[in-house]
Amino acid sequence: MNSIVNLPHDDRSCGWYAALPEPLPCRRLIGEQKADYVVIGAGFAGLAAARRLAEHLPQSRIVLVDAQRIGYGASGRNSGFVIDLPHKFALEHPDPQHKQRLLGLNRAAIDQLQTLIGRHGIDCQWSHAGKYQGAVGARGLAYLDHFEKLMSDLGEPYRLVEREELAGVLGTGYYSRAIFTPGCYLMQPAALVRGLGASLPKNVEVLEESPVRRLEKDTDGRWILHGDEGLIRTPRVLLGTSIFTQEFGYLRNRLLPVMTFASWTRPLTDNEMAATGIQADWGLTPADHAGTTVRMTQDRRLIIRNTYKHVPRYGRSIDEATRSRIREDHRKAFVARYPHLADVPFTHTWGGVYAISRNFTNYFGQLDEGVFATACDNGVGAAWGTISGTLLADMAVGTDSEQLSDIRAVTGMPSLNPPEPFLGLGVKTRIRWAAWNSRSEI
Template sequence: MNLPHDDETCGWYAALPAPDPVRRLVGHQLADYVVVGAGFAGLAAARRLAAHKPDARILLVDAQRVGEGASGRNSGFVIDLPHKFALENPDPEFKQRLLRLNRTAIGQLQTLVEEHGIECQWSHAGKYQGAVGERGLAYLAHFEKLMAKLGEPYRVVEGGDLSMVLGTSHYSRAVFTPGCYLMQPAALVRGLARSLPANVELLEQSPIQRLERDGRGGYVLHGGEGQIHTPQVLFGTSIFTREFGFLQNRLLPVMTFASWTAPLDESQSKRYGATFNWGLTPADHAGTTVRMTQDRRIIIRNTYRHVPTYGRSVDDAMRRNISEDHRKAFLARFPDLADVPFTHTWGGVYAMSRNFTNFFGKLQEGAFASACDNGVGAAWGTISGTLLADYAVGADSSLLDDIQAVTGMPSLNPPEPFLGLGVRTRIKLAAWQSRAEL
């Protein structure tokens, strides 16, 4: 089994104070429900199960510390709009269902942040979608048409108005959409974990190494120092779902990388001379995402890799090369900040499918999963985990109808070595085509 093997250089996680003492899976445990994976999906599923079943014993198990995995490694966007390829769906109701799901997730997260005082730089900042050259501008014009057809509010920002926001004249034009929230992802998921209901027990640094049926309709989950017997398992494990024998040859493990700077000091902030706390995603899908955080750090995110063994597919030399590419993208945008160093470069793995379809539902009797986020983790993980718990206990709702209508079975992948060759070729082609937007 290929377990998570993330780098230890995630800036979001490094910026947090030391975590609470860890509790691991030890000995023989009995549970009414086990949720595997303590990212956005797993946290939401465990919380919802606890609400449905307040007298049940619920174990939430993660191979790492909360915030060390993919949910703590994204760029800190919680996006309400259908994402990229979903926007191209010709069915208007399909997109309206996604809007309802994403906005419900945002509402849930906002309520939890406020109720539990989670310090995670949570803010209703909106999002810019930016373009540099002709290719990006063409994508941006298409995005405007999609927004108009969807009936969603947006405004065009360009020229001096745009540079006053971003602190750079690198971008020709941007479209601002107001529904996105920004946050510090590792701080958010850690805060969500600390505020779990009393009947949810969190076990960290406890990788599940083997799953088997117990012969009575339930499951035994084997860890390094203990095991759990349970009748019901919910997987919030995204790409790692395939390590338990499910969705084999249907999920593509892709890693994207980010670097961030030290916080700008007063002199550097004056040279920057624009606003803080904004986020920009590229109109061209393979372009560069840029964030300015509330604590004055600039994040550059681009570069994709096919990682069949997850973090073990990446070595230090590759990370150094990626950091150098990020530096070029940073200097192209902020040449007056050449004295601001990068302090961290990290990667995060997520699951894609060839038909851009997310899986949601029952894997087999007593086993359920939300898997394959196609690169949109925070909102999708939150709502899919919540509704997966509803589904597992038989609680119907219109939102459950919505998520079942927009999910399905990820398509089968071709066998290796053709799969790896095809994915690597596609990534290289996209990077070459989008080089002006990087």
């Protein structure tokens, strides 16, 4: 028997979610139910897995269960990038074929999302806007030079953007230079996730606000998922639970729970847009990975994202005083870039938990008899969650493909972590050291 201890505990101040209309009443897990497949976790991975299972098995009953409302958790809290390129650490992999496989998988995810958005009319600010990777000072420029070399080695298109041209887009001369890559898409993550949930095939039943407290096997070898007011019996379980996979007894001491934070402004007025010369609908990530991400949404809100925390108790690791200090740090980063907008307030500050591993390896595969999982996106969740969830469903029903071979080739087992208290001390020290070294880019 595997008993879950720590559940999601996200803050109530996510701007993306707050900008959406109130959701319709949800269905909850009540009483005893049976299903052919159960998917736990309704983020990008779980939604993709449930959809693919339903397509493979239109006569089967698929249940998708989440502890919260769809769009409220980590998948609805990112900065709205769907990135085609391998992550910064993966770009340094010595095997070119490894990087090409990742690139192909990410682009398959983008194609899949774009098709679903068009087919179901999902209103989520979807945009093929590309992405800037920006540098402020000497440290950032050195990272940018390294990124340019990696892009050249990969054979992918990119363009150098100097300060003056960059300022004409961003509305600030704060950045010295950037590299623009064209393959990234931007979106409103909570709206996209909710839209994907609302458009699932009819043989998928969605149960929200239904935490699974315990996972055990019965005498017939079926899995029993215990909730607060009911249970589900099923022969097969797919875990799209990311960091929470360890709460079911799997991948323990192999995943690191990290939270990153963002704040956004109210929508800028016409006068504010004109005064700064800022354009709408762009995204910039830092060349130095510990720097600051900046987004301008289609509805003209500026987003500042930085600050990382090790959160062993997930959302319960962050108190209001900590969140207030983070908001102040965001304010400093915002005013440094936009002193002429210093009177524009933040309306929301929020955090989101994701999983990283010490060896930057994603897990994908079968954990137990009848239990499959994709976990640890290492900070690149939208594309990776979508494609890994889709292919996990393929694996569960026994369908093979070149993409399934590719994802098996680029995934593995996350490294074991040191025991506590050494793990917590080490992670906190590393985060603080990275923030100190990168202070000129924050």
